[in-house]
Amino acid sequence: SGARVRRAQNKRLPQYLERGVDVKFSDVAGLGKIRLELEEIVKFFTHGEMYRRRGVRIPGGILLCGPPGVGKTLLAKAVAGEAGVNFFSISASQFVEIYVGVGASRVRALYQEAKENAPSVVFIDELDAVGRERGLIKGSGGQERDATLNQLLVCLDGFEGRGNVITIASTNRPDILDPALVRPGRFDRKIFIPKPGLIGRMEILQVHARKKPMAEDVDYMAVASMTDGMVGAELANIVEVAAINMIRDGRTEITTDDLLQAAQIEERGMLDRKERSPETWKQVAINEAAMAVVAVNFPDLRNIEFVTIAPRAGRELGYVRMKMDHIKFTEGMLSRQSLLDHITVQLAPRAADELWFGEGQLSTIWSETADNARSAARMFVLGGLSEKHHGLSNFWVADRINEIDSEALQIVNICYERAKEILQQNRKLMDAVVDELVEKKSLTKQEFFGLVELHGSLQPMPPSM
Numbered sequence: 001s002g003a004r005v006r007r008a009q010n011k012r013l014p015q016y017l018e019r020g021v022d023v024k025f026s027d028v029a030g031l032g033k034i035r036l037e038l039e040e041i042v043k044f045f046t047h048g049e050m051y052r053r054r055g056v057r058i059p060g061g062i063l064l065c066g067p068p069g070v071g072k073t074l075l076a077k078a079v080a081g082e083a084g085v086n087f088f089s090i091s092a093s094q095f096v097e098i099y100v101g102v103g104a105s106r107v108r109a110l111y112q113e114a115k116e117n118a119p120s121v122v123f124i125d126e127l128d129a130v131g132r133e134r135g136l137i138k139g140s141g142g143q144e145r146d147a148t149l150n151q152l153l154v155c156l157d158g159f160e161g162r163g164n165v166i167t168i169a170s171t172n173r174p175d176i177l178d179p180a181l182v183r184p185g186r187f188d189r190k191i192f193i194p195k196p197g198l199i200g201r202m203e204i205l206q207v208h209a210r211k212k213p214m215a216e217d218v219d220y221m222a223v224a225s226m227t228d229g230m231v232g233a234e235l236a237n238i239v240e241v242a243a244i245n246m247i248r249d250g251r252t253e254i255t256t257d258d259l260l261q262a263a264q265i266e267e268r269g270m271l272d273r274k275e276r277s278p279e280t281w282k283q284v285a286i287n288e289a290a291m292a293v294v295a296v297n298f299p300d301l302r303n304i305e306f307v308t309i310a311p312r313a314g315r316e317l318g319y320v321r322m323k324m325d326h327i328k329f330t331e332g333m334l335s336r337q338s339l340l341d342h343i344t345v346q347l348a349p350r351a352a353d354e355l356w357f358g359e360g361q362l363s364t365i366w367s368e369t370a371d372n373a374r375s376a377a378r379m380f381v382l383g384g385l386s387e388k389h390h391g392l393s394n395f396w397v398a399d400r401i402n403e404i405d406s407e408a409l410q411i412v413n414i415c416y417e418r419a420k421e422i423l424q425q426n427r428k429l430m431d432a433v434v435d436e437l438v439e440k441k442s443l444t445k446q447e448f449f450g451l452v453e454l455h456g457s458l459q460p461m462p463p464s465m
């Protein structure tokens with residue numbers, strides 16, 4: 001009868017196994033060096049014997065830390081896919097049950113299945129839901145979570161160093177995990193997955209574009225620079241929405257414009273998550289519009305990629321993205337004129353505030369750019385770029401600091417007047433940009449330069465690439 005029981009067990013379908021997981025590292029983009037760490041985990045499976053012979057301890061658990069949507073789940077699947085092993089997954093919120101003992105028995109079942117079908121990856125999503133430091137949990141749920149957590153610790157210890165079942169868990173809060181979980185032999189390896197940067201975002205867009213009918217000349221960089229602050233999940237969504245756009249229009253190829261539109265829709269979703277009063281939207285719009293309108297008057301700064309007032313992680317205001325790579329440097333230094341223009345642009349928000357709201361009602365939203373202007377002006381003087389001190393070699397001596405400051409202040413004042421003058425000459429353009437920003441929250445390069453042509457009192461050159 002023992003054999004019959006065993007057969008029955010074998011026939012039981014594993015509940016936590018994900019079938020058909022066929023993710024490879026090439027499906028995960030924008031990782032940079034993190035990829036090397038994950039390749040090593042794959043080797044724990046494929047070259048486990050070699051590691052053991054050399055006395056290298058194989059970790060029982062790996063913690064992927066990072067905000068939602070950066071691809072932690074995808075990565076765990078890719079590790080299983082590359083190693084060619086089974087993938088078992090559970091979300092830790094499923095552990096947290098009302099009935100005492102349910103969570104613990106699920107953990108046991110999960111590891112039982114993983115062991116029976118080894119080699120395998122066990123993936124635990126949102127580990128912090130169950131792994132919170134025990135002292136932090138108050139009330140009746142605490143007891144149940146203790147039991148679940150204890151069971152998890154037992155299971156982790158059971159596989160330590162064997163390399164045939166490796167646990168990968170994800171969390172956005174590694175700081176609140178129970179210390180017992182991160183002890184050596186358990187989740188003793190942390191890998192941080194940050195939000196993607198500009199290049200990362202471009203690569204992620206490209207990965208998702210692989211499976212779609214893209215136009216040949218799609219400008220992924222333009223979309224990447226529009227999507228600052230977004231994560232992989234949002235970028236994947238942009239490609240999907242762009243495809244729907246194409247189908248709706250009865251076209252057969254996805255264009256840059258489809259992607260840009262989809263990016264704006266995704267961004268609106270992000271916006272809806274953050275409320276601002278109409279007055280604040282307008283004030284931020286004036287702030288950003290002023291920089292863009294002044295910058296467009298300067299040859300080195302006019303290559304504006306986009307203007308936005310969309311709130312972003314870690315940034316209260318919007319911003320103007322200018323391509324800086326063509327700013328002229330002479331012998332490693334910013335040229336005199338470029339630096340003055342730069343200072344003028346940084347003072348534009350302050351100048352606009354005065355012009356639009358009056359001296360009596362100044363806000364403080366320009367304080368950061370004003371600080372930039374001040375330090376740039378000091379740099380200007382210290383760098384010996386000012387006429388008065390041009391070429392002075394022993395300039396940096398203590399008794400001249402006051403002189404430096406007063407000269408920097410003079411430069412700031414001159415630039416400030418210049419910013420005001422440009423803004424006054426371009427009132428129509430300012431109003432148009434502000435209105436559009438309040439309405440749409442972001443302007444693409446094309447939209448912005450369209451307004452410049454319509455309302456600007458300058459002679460616009462075509463935006464150079």
Ligand code: ADP
Binds near residue numbers: 028072204207234
């Ligand atoms: P997390 O587990 O960090 O919350 P997911 O792995 O669930 O994020 O990501 C959701 C989806 O977003 C993925 O299935 C994938 O389509 C996309 N995605 C996220 N990050 C990336 C990335 N780095 N490269 C490619 N696609 C990604």
